Amino acid sequence: MPCYFFNAHIDGDIIPDQGGMELRDVIQALEVGRDTVQAMMQDPTNQVTLLSATLVVTNDAGEVVGEFPFADAFKLLPRPAQNER
Numbered sequence: 001m002p003c004y005f006f007n008a009h010i011d012g013d014i015i016p017d018q019g020g021m022e023l024r025d026v027i028q029a030l031e032v033g034r035d036t037v038q039a040m041m042q043d044p045t046n047q048v049t050l051l052s053a054t055l056v057v058t059n060d061a062g063e064v065v066g067e068f069p070f071a072d073a074f075k076l077l078p079r080p081a082q083n084e085r
Contacts, residue, residue: 004023009056053069
């Protein structure tokens with residue numbers, strides 16, 4: 001199985017994924033990247049720090065296969081119903 005890496009780019013710094021993750025294919029890697037960003041942005045303590053960050057997904061050759069700006073997680077999160085506000 002191919003290996004994919006999930007590297008965080010925060011304020012000009014790169015936090016590399018040293019181990020990577022063996023996944024079925026690039027589609028699964030993109031799903032994991034999206035889900036990771038959404039999960040991390042659920043925690044309010046992460047939101048300010050990660051708002052300008054991006055999760056960059058690369059394959060084992062170092063090629064970028066996807067990028068997920070953490071700010072986009074707000075677009076992906078379900079909105080509360082009108083009567084829940």
